[in-house]
Amino acid sequence: MTGVLASQTLRSMIDAGVIRAEPPVLAEQIQPASLDLRLGRVAYRVRASFLAGHGRSVAERIAEFEMHRVDLSAGAVLEKGCVYVIPLMESLALPPGITAVANAKSSTGRLDLLTRTIADGGVEFDRIPEGYAGPLYAEVCPRSFSVLVRPGMRLNQIRFRAGQAVLSDAELHALHRKEPLVSGEALISEGLGFSVDLRPSEGDLVGYRAKPHTGVIDLDRIGHYAAQDYWEEVRTSEGRIILDPGAFYILVSRESVTIPPDCAAEMAPYLAMVGEFRVHYAGFFDPGFGHSAAGGSGSRGVLEVRCHEAPFVLEHGQVVGRLVYERMSVLPDMLYGAGIASNYQGQGLKLSKHFRVDSRS
Structure with a gap:
């Protein structure tokens, strides 16, 4: 099984405990070739962006750089120009041979909402090595607009690979x-x-x-x-x-x-x-x-x-x-735009889904 892991494989990984979450993963988080990640209940305002580094945990680095923490339970504003680290509801226990890469979701990018995934021992943003077992965190830095967020919101997504997947x-x-x-x-x-x-x-x-x-x-x-x-x-x-x-x-x-x-x-x-x-x-x-x-x-x-x-x-x-x-490792059992909530199929020049189609109204 070589390639990007498909939706049905993601479900099997959840059942096997390779992908873990509290509360459990929702069906709507599963995309044809990726899994949406959810924000947890607290955001840590930190002095600067960071990577954990070899042998160090993100929690250690948060303690080093934390300025204050924000309870997201009732909704809270992440201020433009500030850097926040937010524990995610999902964690991983990757087997050998399976790696992961994360990225911002489309609507997140269109709001200039810099969102990257960091992990314990990580030396790169958005890259999770094989065998990784531990929590995941989102680093969030609003660059153009301040945003109101709540627990469970999905700003980034993760994709899993087995072996070499890139086409020559x-x-x-x-x-x-x-x-x-x-x-x-x-x-x-x-x-x-x-x-x-x-x-x-x-x-x-x-x-x-x-x-x-x-x-x-x-x-x-x-x-x-x-x-x-x-x-x-x-x-x-x-x-x-x-x-x-x-x-x-x-x-x-x-x-x-x-x-x-x-x-x-x-x-x-x-x-x-x-x-x-x-x-x-x-x-x-x-x-x-x-x-x-x-x-x-x-x-x-x-x-x-x-x-x-x-x-x-x-x-x-x-x-x-x-x-x-x-x-893909196998043909996914769901496709973008085919019966799932795909906001940008057939798109042209289009702002994020938060804005009215008729901007004159």
Whole structure:
């Protein structure tokens, strides 16, 4: 069994105690190729982001860096610009040969809510080695908006792998010939490259920029907030925009992409040398994303972009990232968009689910 572990395998791992949780895992946490992780009841405000490091526990490091703790039981605000560490309800007892990787959920990334998973003895964010037995923690740093959170909220997700899962460029070329993975020409080099769309087919709206001074966002409120209260529209008729240092943007890929049911994918940076910006990816693409069998006809990737150091000119068609495809160990018994609550199937330029579709209302 080599590849990314599917939904039915995750259920077996829960039954076997490989994945543990208090309270028990809910059925809706299980996705086609990942498991949503839930916030616990307390958040520790810490002086700085950290990794536990070899031979040290996260609890030890919290004691070292804690400023104060926040009870989340009745809901509490995580302040913009602050760093919090929150014990998760889930813990692991991984067997040999099984590793895990975590990432922020799509809606989390689109709010510029930096969320990373840390574990005891960890020397990398979001990476859990084989044989790990212990608790999991979310490091949360709201960067554009302060947010109201409660226990049980799901900001990040975890994916499990057995052995080597990544498709080589040759395998990716073969898969693309069998079924087009992207609209237009496939740029394949250590994954499938994608570019930014700054010449929309209709109008001149190409993205959104987060406003610097806004109200709190309650993460339980779906379709509640007027977009114009939190975002400035970014428009251009020239096919280019200038990114401002420190600003956060929501843009969209020029290409529509497809993830076949027997594959999963993860967004990754293209090259650090291409410009003074970073695309903060939401992370995982589940089996069936944009696929016809799951109610899609190709879906575009939303880009979460932050500019660094100096203003930077971003131009239409510039390659900004890549999708790394991975094989599934088995075909999952559920697909993205097919009868499950998938918010972004068939998406174009789209803010997180917390904002009203008609921002003028």
